[in-house]
Amino acid sequence: MHADVRRTAAVFCSFLALTQAFYIPGISIKTYKDGETIPLFVNKLYSDHSELSYAYSELPFVCPISGRNKVGRFTSGASLSLNLGEVLRGDRITVSDYELVMGNDEEARYLCSHTVDRAGLKRTRELIRDGYVAEWIVDNLPGATSFQTTDKSRKYYAAGFKIGEEVRDSPLEPPRYFLNNHVTLVIRYHRAPGRDGDQGKKVIVGFEVFPKSIEAGNRTEDGLPTDIQNVSNGLEVIPRSNSTGKVDDTDDATLTIPYTYSVYFREDERLEWKNRWDMYFVAQDDSSNIHWLAIINSLVISGLLTIVVAVIFGRTIRGDIKLYMESGLDEGKPRTKKSRGTRSPKKSFEKNGLLDQVGDLEGEGELSSDEELEDITGWKLVHGDVFRSPPYGGLLAPLVGSGTQLLFMAAGLLILSTFGILNPSFRGGYVSVGMGLFVLAGLFSGYFSSRVYKTFGGQLWQKNVFVTATLVPGLVFTSVFILNLFVWAQASSTALPFGTLLGLVALWLLVQLPLVYIGGRYGYVKGGAWTHPIKANVIPRQIPAQSWYMKSFQAILLAGFIPFAVIFIELMFVFKSLWQDKSGYYYMFGFLAVVSVILVLTVIEVTIVATYVQLCSENYHWWWQSFIVGGSSSIWIFGYVVWYYFTKLHISGFVSSLLFFCYGFLACGVYALLTGTIGFLAAYAFVRRIYGAIKVD
Numbered sequence: 175m176h177a178d179v180r181r182t183a184a185v186f187c188s189f190l191a192l193t194q195a196f197y198i199p200g201i202s203i204k205t206y207k208d209g210e211t212i213p214l215f216v217n218k219l220y221s222d223h224s225e226l227s228y229a230y231s232e233l234p235f236v237c238p239i240s241g242r243n244k245v246g247r248f249t250s251g252a253s254l255s256l257n258l259g260e261v262l263r264g265d266r267i268t269v270s271d272y273e274l275v276m277g278n279d280e281e282a283r284y285l286c287s288h289t290v291d292r293a294g295l296k297r298t299r300e301l302i303r304d305g306y307v308a309e310w311i312v313d314n315l316p317g318a319t320s321f322q323t324t325d326k327s328r329k330y331y332a333a334g335f336k337i338g339e340e341v342r343d344s345p346l347e348p349p350r351y352f353l354n355n356h357v358t359l360v361i362r363y364h365r366a367p368g369r370d371g372d373q374g375k376k377v378i379v380g381f382e383v384f385p386k387s388i389e390a391g392n393r394t395e396d397g398l399p400t401d402i403q404n405v406s407n408g409l410e411v412i413p414r415s416n417s418t419g420k421v422d423d424t425d426d427a428t429l430t431i432p433y434t435y436s437v438y439f440r441e442d443e444r445l446e447w448k449n450r451w452d453m454y455f456v457a458q459d460d461s462s463n464i465h466w467l468a469i470i471n472s473l474v475i476s477g478l479l480t481i482v483v484a485v486i487f488g489r490t491i492r493g494d495i496k497l498y499m500e501s502g503l504d505e506g507k508p509r510t511k512k513s514r515g516t517r518s519p520k521k522s523f524e525k526n527g528l529l530d531q532v533g534d535l536e537g538e539g540e541l542s543s544d545e546e547l548e549d550i551t552g553w554k555l556v557h558g559d560v561f562r563s564p565p566y567g568g569l570l571a572p573l574v575g576s577g578t579q580l581l582f583m584a585a586g587l588l589i590l591s592t593f594g595i596l597n598p599s600f601r602g603g604y605v606s607v608g609m610g611l612f613v614l615a616g617l618f619s620g621y622f623s624s625r626v627y628k629t630f631g632g633q634l635w636q637k638n639v640f641v642t643a644t645l646v647p648g649l650v651f652t653s654v655f656i657l658n659l660f661v662w663a664q665a666s667s668t669a670l671p672f673g674t675l676l677g678l679v680a681l682w683l684l685v686q687l688p689l690v691y692i693g694g695r696y697g698y699v700k701g702g703a704w705t706h707p708i709k710a711n712v713i714p715r716q717i718p719a720q721s722w723y724m725k726s727f728q729a730i731l732l733a734g735f736i737p738f739a740v741i742f743i744e745l746m747f748v749f750k751s752l753w754q755d756k757s758g759y760y761y762m763f764g765f766l767a768v769v770s771v772i773l774v775l776t777v778i779e780v781t782i783v784a785t786y787v788q789l790c791s792e793n794y795h796w797w798w799q800s801f802i803v804g805g806s807s808s809i810w811i812f813g814y815v816v817w818y819y820f821t822k823l824h825i826s827g828f829v830s831s832l833l834f835f836c837y838g839f840l841a842c843g844v845y846a847l848l849t850g851t852i853g854f855l856a857a858y859a860f861v862r863r864i865y866g867a868i869k870v871d
Contacts, residue, residue: 203447204313205366205375208277212361212378213245215254215311216270218667219337222754222823223304225830225837226666229266230308233301234294235353235411237286237433239271258609258677259602264668267311274312274361276376277439284397285433292413292427298338299351299411304826307334310383312361314599315450317383331453332755335383338411352408354385356399356434362442379442379450390432397432451598468743469765472772475740479779486786553789557865558711560789564797567630570854572642573801575623575690577851582615583608584848588770591763609681616643616686620693621701628703639694643687646847650840651678657836660829668833707866717793726799733784734806737776737849738814744769745811749818753834774852777804781853782860789861796857804853805846812842 206212216230231239241251254267271285290298310317318331338353362380365371387408392400399405413427445453564570587608590596596603623642624635632638654670661669670678744766784803785796815838819825825834 203366203370203377205370205377206276206363207373207375210276211245212274212276212312213248214270214272214274214359215267217265217267217309217311217316219301219306219308220264220334221301221304221306223826223830224306225668225825225833226661226664226827227264227668228301228306228665229268229667230310231266231268231270232667233298235288235290235298235431237271237288239268240286243269243271243273245269257602257606258674259605259607261602261670261674262605263602264666265602266667270310272359272435274359274437276361276363278437279439280435280437282398282402283435283437285435287397287430287432289428289430295411295413295429298353302338302351302353302411303340303349306337308337309334310381312359312381313378314601315378315381317359317381318454319384320382329453330455331380331382333454335385337385339387339408351411352387353411353431354387355409355431356386356388356402356436358384358386358436358438360384361437361439362445363439364442364446367447377447379445379447380453388432388434390430393432398434402434402436454598464743464747466765468741469768469772471743472740472769472776475736476772476776476779479736479776479783483779483782486783553786553792553864556715556789556792556794557708559715559794560796560861560865561706561708562710562714562794563630564795567797568627568632568638568641570798570801571623571627571630571632571638572645573847574626574851574854575619575621575642576646577847577854578622579612579615579619580844580848581851582618583611584770586611588763588767592767613681613686614689616689617693619643620690620695621697623690624694624697625701625704628698631703635694635698638698639691640687642694643690647682647686650844651682653836653840657833660832664829704862707862715792715794717795726802729784729788729799730802730806731809733780733803734808734810736780737773737807738810740773740776741769741807742814745814749815749822753818753823773849777807777849777852778856780804781857785857785860796861797854800857801850801854804856805848805850807849808842808846811845812839815842 218227218229219233220227230236239251241249243250248269250269250271252269254269256265256267260267273283308317316333317335318333319335320329320331322329335357336354338351341350341352343350360380360382361378362382363376364379366375366377386405388399388402388405389407389409394400409431411429413429587596587604590607591604596607619642620639623638627635627638655675658670658675748766781800781804785800788796788799815835819831819834823834825831
């Protein structure tokens with residue numbers, strides 16, 4: 175016994191060790207030798223004040239890319255091919271004109287001068303006001319602003335850099351806007367591992383960007399500042415006359431912006447290539463104690479629920495069965511208490527199941543007194559109706575099928591992320607791989623949907639397959655398409671291109687639909703319906719009045735709070751990564767995996783307890799109730815989304831707010847579908863167990 179406990183503890187501790195979520199950086203390492211040109215890619219602008227991002231190369235104040243440079247297989251001005259995840263997150267990656275040569279420092283280099291009209295300057299001021307930051311990429315590393323921890327013991331990176339600054343000379347005066355038209359690029363490198371290092375090759379381990387605003391005047395003939403180290407005035411974004419350079423209020427006034435940059439290469443012997451992303455995660459590492467608190471909180475809640483479920487199984491239900499066996503039932507007829515000890519009950523249970531005999535007793539009406547009825551109450555009374563097909567079963571079956579599809583996708587993503595196969599260096603990988611897993615899981619969706627549908631007595635399995643393949647994906651696609659119209663109107667890179675929309679439709683109808691059909695046909699024809707141990711009565715039993723806590727809305731809220739309490743702390747970090755940092759570089763997937771496993775167990779246990787209490791109240795409409803209870807924590811999560819918007823975020827603008835709430839609602843709906851399916855399957859297994867699997871040999 176002690177050996178088993180030690181072995182179980184060792185396995186659990188090994189599983190918790192995964193909470194550090196090691197990182198697999200990639201298959202190949204890109205090395206550079208001195209004098210080799212390094213491409214710099216410009217991507218997009220994003221802000222924590224808005225849900226809209228914009229392609230950097232399409233902004234009005236940016237130098238048009240000339241296309242004059244060729245770096246390896248890349249030509250400046252060319253757009254890179256993007257995967258689905260990159261497109262959905264608003265990436266628009268383009269090769270820039272910036273020239274970076276490994277090992278060559280450039281104190282100042284001229285890029286271009288770009289004239290911006292009045293409308294473009296107004297747009298520039300709006301972007302600076304909303305706190306937009308730019309994302310550039312070198313060797314798959316996002317350009318970062320460097321900071322120090324509060325104790326100044328470590329440095330960490332925040333992806334992106336500001337495009338400008340908003341300055342207020344006094345509270346009563348309007349703000350002034352200064353554009354950062356000079357960047358200092360610091361490329362940190364390390365000796366390449368293995369033979370490449372012996373040949374003098376290097377790998378890039380850091381990419382820092384330090385922006386600066388420098389006035390347009392006081393420049394040399396080459397367009398460079400006369401003294402780049404001592405700049406007193408920045409470039410204020412206001413329209414000026416082309417002839418005098420003074421402020422001009424006319425509509426045709428413009429501003430010519432000169433762009434320059436500096437490049438420095440610095441060796442970093444402490445940071446190796448495989449650990450180069452650690453600098454982006456220092457701030458998250460400092461919060462590891464809070465992650466452990468989340469796990470302990472989840473374990474306590476789940477442990478208490480486990481005790482409740484154990485009591486239900488171990489004492490209440492088994493006690494009911496024992497009382498039945500001691501009642502001396504024989505051939506379906508009850509015996510009075512005076513003669514209980516004259517016969518053995520075993521004979522009667524060899525012929526029929528326990529609950530079949532209870533049905534005979536109830537049907538024949540031969541119970542002699544209230545004293546003999548005291549054991550035939552609660553969940554035992556509804557045995558003749560508990561497996562009655564639910565109303566709208568043709569809708570519940572497709573929902574359960576789609577839920578299993580999401581469950582497969584979520585489990586696959588979580589496993590791949592925990593083991594580091596999916597990581598921040600795989601840009602857009604989570605969405606792309608998730609979409610692939612979802613489409614492939616159409617087989618499981620069709621299979622489970624068809625089996626549930628046939629169990630409910632459905633006959634039109636082709637119709638069920640079509641509904642399963644189109645209901646949830648169709649609702650999500652329609653919602654995304656409508657929201658995309660608003661984003662298109664804002665000229666944001668977050669808008670999905672028309673070709674991508676067509677590709678998604680083709681993936682949906684030409685790949686997923688056939689897979690759902692194959693799984694559905696196999697599930698309906700080969701798998702068939704699940705058999706129930708008890709046949710439903712012809713006439714439904716009347717349900718008595720329910721207690722206040724058993725009424726649908728109250729029961730849903732009460733049951734949903736417990737799973738929400740399990741994931742609340744970890745959910746805070748996910749929200750921060752998605753909506754505050756805007757980098758999407760959440761990587762504590764080990765912690766998330768542990769919390770997710772506890773969440774699944776909690777949903778199962780909550781649904782079982784809720785179903786048992788419902789059956790004890792003689793309410794046999796548990797099919798839909800179990801599904802809704804399983805997904806009920808999504809109500810609390812959406813409430814948390816609303817609270818987070820008003821207390822933590824600084825989002826402004828109708829379109830950004832619309833996108834936030836709509837996508838938040840869709841995410842909660844997907845979560846409800848997934849956990850609702852878990853609850854439904856758990857409740858179904860529980861009901862089959864207590865009504866059919868307990869027999870006396």
